Amino acid sequence: MRNPPALEQLVESLRCLPGVGPKSALRMAYHLLQRDRKGASGLALALDNALQVVSHCGSCNTFSEQPLCPLCASTDRDSRLLCVVEMPTDLMMLEQTQAFRGKYFVLMGKLSPLDGVGPREIHLDKLIKRAQNNIVEEVILATNYTVEGEATAHFISELLRSRGLKVSRIARGLPMGGEIEHVDSSTLAQAMMERRLVG
Amino acid sequence: MRNPPALEQLVESLRCLPGVGPKSALRMAYHLLQRDRKGASGLALALDNALQVVSHCGSCNTFSEQPLCPLCASTDRDSRLLCVVEMPTDLMMLEQTQAFRGKYFVLMGKLSPLDGVGPREIHLDKLIKRAQNNIVEEVILATNYTVEGEATAHFISELLRSRGLKVSRIARGLPMGGEIEHVDSSTLAQAMMERRLVG
Numbered sequence: 001m002r003n004p005p006a007l008e009q010l011v012e013s014l015r016c017l018p019g020v021g022p023k024s025a026l027r028m029a030y031h032l033l034q035r036d037r038k039g040a041s042g043l044a045l046a047l048d049n050a051l052q053v054v055s056h057c058g059s060c061n062t063f064s065e066q067p068l069c070p071l072c073a074s075t076d077r078d079s080r081l082l083c084v085v086e087m088p089t090d091l092m093m094l095e096q097t098q099a100f101r102g103k104y105f106v107l108m109g110k111l112s113p114l115d116g117v118g119p120r121e122i123h124l125d126k127l128i129k130r131a132q133n134n135i136v137e138e139v140i141l142a143t144n145y146t147v148e149g150e151a152t153a154h155f156i157s158e159l160l161r162s163r164g165l166k167v168s169r170i171a172r173g174l175p176m177g178g179e180i181e182h183v184d185s186s187t188l189a190q191a192m193m194e195r196r197l198v199g
Numbered sequence: 200m201r202n203p204p205a206l207e208q209l210v211e212s213l214r215c216l217p218g219v220g221p222k223s224a225l226r227m228a229y230h231l232l233q234r235d236r237k238g239a240s241g242l243a244l245a246l247d248n249a250l251q252v253v254s255h256c257g258s259c260n261t262f263s264e265q266p267l268c269p270l271c272a273s274t275d276r277d278s279r280l281l282c283v284v285e286m287p288t289d290l291m292m293l294e295q296t297q298a299f300r301g302k303y304f305v306l307m308g309k310l311s312p313l314d315g316v317g318p319r320e321i322h323l324d325k326l327i328k329r330a331q332n333n334i335v336e337e338v339i340l341a342t343n344y345t346v347e348g349e350a351t352a353h354f355i356s357e358l359l360r361s362r363g364l365k366v367s368r369i370a371r372g373l374p375m376g377g378e379i380e381h382v383d384s385s386t387l388a389q390a391m392m393e394r395r396l397v398g
Contacts, residue, residue: 003287004264006249013245016238017216018230024218030286031217032246033253033262034307039215040246046212047231047243050205054232063232065203087229088202108233 007033059130061123062088062106071104078102080137084127084156086110086144089181094142099189102140105130110143111152122152124159131165138166142192144179170194206232258329260322261287261305270303277301279336283326283355285309285343288380293341298388301339304329309342310351321351323358330364337365341391343378369393 002008007029014025032040056062057069071077071091081102085091091104107122119125131139139160143149157167171194201207206228213224231239255261256268270276280301284290290303306321318324330338338359342348356366370393 002291004253004262006245006252006264007262010245010249010253013238013242014216016231016235016242017213017227019223019226026288027218028216029249030262030288032215033249036215037250039212041250043212043215044243044246044250046205046209047239047246050209050228050232051236051240051243053205054203054209063203063206063229065205089225089229092201 056108057106060104060106061108061126062091062104076101079135081140082131082136082138083140083142085142086149086152087181090142090144093181093183093185093188094192097185097189097192099192100140107143107152110146110148111155112148119155124156127156128159128163131160132163136165138168140168140170140192142170146177146179255307256305259303259305260307260325261290261303275300278334280339281330281335281337282339282341284341285348285351286380289341289343292380292382292384292387293391296384296388296391298391299339306342306351309345309347310354311347318354323355326355327358327362330359331362335364337367339391340366340368345378 010029011025014020014028053065054063057064057072058067059072060069062069078101082105083100083102084105086107088106091106094100105127109117109122111117141153141156143153153169160167170192209228210224213219213227252264253262256263256271257266258271259268261268277300281304282299282301283304285306287305290305293299304326308316308321310316340352340355342352352368359366369391
């Protein structure tokens with residue numbers, strides 16, 4: 001006696017979600033089919049829709065439904081400052097501090113060779129082109145102060161400084177091992193203000 | 200600066216999964232859109248397909264793509280014995296022990312008034328009809344030995360005994376508070392063999 005094939009397929013498909021193993025996937029599938037069919041069909045729709053309309057901003061690389069995200073399209077921002085972050089969540093946290101009026105570049109990840117994430121996966125070619133537009137005067141590295149975030153910042157600073165760009169790093173006001181997403185706004189604002197030149 | 204609407208919608212939709220809060224949902228959405236678009240579209244397809252083809256067996260109430268599941272359609276099984284379990288996982292665990300050759304009824308849950316799960320949600324009307332077909336001679340209650348499982352077994356036994364049916368309960372060979380899904384096969388087989396009459 002086994003589960004019907006379509007159910008097994010659903011369990012298998014749910015495992016593409018990060019942190020979901022075989023037991024959770026089975027529990028999720030049962031829950032959806034038994035208690036929340038409306039939620040399940042909403043999820044299928046939202047997945048399809050997001051896959052269709054969500055792409056990346058041509059300038060800052062964050063998720064966007066338009067070729068240029070609202071922040072990149074804005075004329076209010078200081079185009080001479082370019083802040084590099086790992087994820088869109090980090091960008092949103094920085095925006096909440098209101099301590100930065102420049103523009104952003106979102107890596108969509110961090111260097112992590114063991115997970116197969118190299119310079120190409122975090123779009124460093126795109127970043128180099130973006131930083132060398134003769135308008136950007138300073139690149140501020142606001143990756144996390146974790147091991148991978150630090151390595152990523154180091155790698156990028158070498159890359160950009162060898163091309164004659166001024167590179168800074170947000171101050172180590174964040175606790176060691178901490179992640180931007182979880183820090184309070186005032187600490188983050190402090191770190192942004194106390195950024196230091198690299199090299 | 201906020202996430203694009205289609206992304207927000209996806210995050211919201213992912214929260215219908217049990218155990219997924221706002222932060223996990225955001226992490227899942229980023230992961231799907233950034234690293235596993237193929238998985239995401241596979242998941243959407245699997246959800247749609249499962250919703251379309253997976254329904255319930257008309258006889259035992261388990262998930263099935265046919266009106267009658269393979270086990271209910273089988274002529275090899277002893278139709279005089281009806282074993283009541285909470286979930287399809289429990290049914291499969293019992294089948295693995297090979298200690299039972301009768302038929303099943305799957306409640307698809309347990310009585311849990313605080314979660315809004317009453318007699319109707321666990322299909323007791325369907326069970327009563329199923330048990331009163333003049334073929335079933337004994338109903339074996341194989342719900343978990345948890346508080347809710349015990350309450351469910353008690354409720355069902357009262358219901359069926361008042362209709363003149365013989366009702367038994369699998370032996371308390373399972374550890375207290377334990378769940379059928381997690382117990383080893385030999386303990387479970389023992390519990391099936393040592394089932395005792397109620398009342």
